[in-house]
Amino acid sequence: MLGLRRNNEQARLRLSLIILTYNWPEALKLVLASVATQSRLPDEVIITDDGSAAGTRRMIEEIAQGFPTRLVYLWQEDIGFRAARARNRGIAASRGDYVLVLDGDMLLHKHFIADHLMLAARGSFIQGTRLRASEIETRRLLAGGSPNFGVLIDAKFQPRNSTPGTNHFGKRYHAIRLPLLARWKSRSRRGGHIMSCNMAFWRDDLLRTNGFDERMESYGSEDLELAARLKNVGVRQRQLKFAGMAIHLEHASRADGDPDDPALPNNRILRATREEQTAYCERGISQHLNASAQAPEDLISVLRD
Numbered sequence: 001m002l003g004l005r006r007n008n009e010q011a012r013l014r015l016s017l018i019i020l021t022y023n024w025p026e027a028l029k030l031v032l033a034s035v036a037t038q039s040r041l042p043d044e045v046i047i048t049d050d051g052s053a054a055g056t057r058r059m060i061e062e063i064a065q066g067f068p069t070r071l072v073y074l075w076q077e078d079i080g081f082r083a084a085r086a087r088n089r090g091i092a093a094s095r096g097d098y099v100l101v102l103d104g105d106m107l108l109h110k111h112f113i114a115d116h117l118m119l120a121a122r123g124s125f126i127q128g129t130r131l132r133a134s135e136i137e138t139r140r141l142l143a144g145g146s147p148n149f150g151v152l153i154d155a156k157f158q159p160r161n162s163t164p165g166t167n168h169f170g171k172r173y174h175a176i177r178l179p180l181l182a183r184w185k186s187r188s189r190r191g192g193h194i195m196s197c198n199m200a201f202w203r204d205d206l207l208r209t210n211g212f213d214e215r216m217e218s219y220g221s222e223d224l225e226l227a228a229r230l231k232n233v234g235v236r237q238r239q240l241k242f243a244g245m246a247i248h249l250e251h252a253s254r255a256d257g258d259p260d261d262p263a264l265p266n267n268r269i270l271r272a273t274r275e276e277q278t279a280y281c282e283r284g285i286s287q288h289l290n291a292s293a294q295a296p297e298d299l300i301s302v303l304r305d
Contacts, residue, residue: 013117016096016203017042020086020196021104022050025059026142027249028104032060034147036068040114042100044070048090051078057301064303071304084212084222087196091211092288093300096203103197106130106246107141109149109177115243116200118179119186125205125230126186128198128240129170130248132156138250149245151175156250174241182243192239196223198246205235210284213269220259221266228273229281 017035021028028047035045045067049056057073064071074089076082091099098120100113109115119126133141137154141147148154157172209229216222227237261267272278 013098013120014043014096015098015100015113015117016044016046016090016094017113018046018048018087018090018094018099018101019104020048020050020083020090020101021052021056023052023056024105024251025052025056027251028056029059029063030107030141030249031102031104032063032067034108034110034112037110038108038113039111040117041069042113043096044072044094046072046074046090046093047104048086049073049075050082050086051076060303067304069304070302073301073303075301080217081219082214082217083196084216085214088211088214088285089288091203091206092285094203098200099203099206100200101196101198102246103248105249105251106197107147107249109147109245111177112244112246115177115179115182115245116240118243119183119238119240120200120202121238122202123234124236124238125202125227126200126238126240126244127192127194127227128200128244128246129174129192130195130197130246131170131175132248133250135250137247141247141249147247149175149177149247153247155247170241175245176242177245178242182241185241186238192237192241194224194227194237196226197248198240198244199223200240201230205230205233207285209233209279210281210286212284213273213281214283214287215281216266216269218264218266220264221270225266225270225273225281228270229279232273232277233279 060073072093076086087101100116131153132155134154151172153175212222212226
């Protein structure tokens with residue numbers, strides 16, 4: 001009976017899917033196509049753009065009329081890597097109880113949204129994974145090829161004898177969708193590499209920590225820092241493997257040098273958050289909750305409601 005009640009609660013959850021994009025409309029178009037065919041649609045899709053050229057907006061406007069759920073587009077000026085601000089604006093504009101953040105180069109398995117909702121539980125956030133397509137597979141998908149979710153996918157996986165934690169590649173058997181195993185693993189394991197390309201949170205947890213820290217304006221660690229603050233207020237991390245699958249299209253990194261360099265400003269902020277047990281960042285979502293305070297070029301465009 002308890003399980004049935006929990007399933008009903010999950011089914012009633014309003015889910016906001018927030019997609020971060022930057023100057024790759026061809027990839028974003030494929031992502032949106034995969035969203036449109038979900039077995040459980042998100043209640044809204046918010047595309048938050050870190051300064052793309054006009055081609056991205058034109059592409060979105062073309063598909064908006066036939067899109068099967070609410071579609072919102074937010075744009076901000078391109079003055080450097082500001083993923084933290086872009087995502088915060090998406091969260092501020094969202095209407096959902098549950099927020100799923102995604103990068104605009106992730107093609108979704110048809111049960112991606114349903115799998116995330118299957119594991120939604122108060123007091124936790126979900127860290128998903130990705131299947132990293134090879135360069136050849138990425139070109140095939142961009143040319144119109146159908147995604148292949150399964151162990152035969154042409155993707156980058158950990159070598160058989162590699163040392164755990166030495167790279168961010170998954171294991172080939174993680175390309176198998178096994179929802180019962182996914183449930184068990186999410187309860188038994190709290191680890192997993194933090195990647196904001198596929199994460200899900202309760203919106204009120206994001207509000208009480210104030211979301212991403214917008215002082216972090218270069219590539220790297222803004223997701224690690226948010227995860228650290230969530231843990232500091234008692235929100236635990238849970239893994240999503242064997243479900244919630246998404247294919248990550250291969251591309252050049254936007255990182256300038258080594259993003260793990262401890263001397264970088266972002267990593268100094270991250271270290272302070274961990275050492276000082278910081279729970280709330282000052283420059284976060286709260287700046288964007290009143291949309292009328294934004295500059296005219298930043299105002300939200302609701303392309304389909």
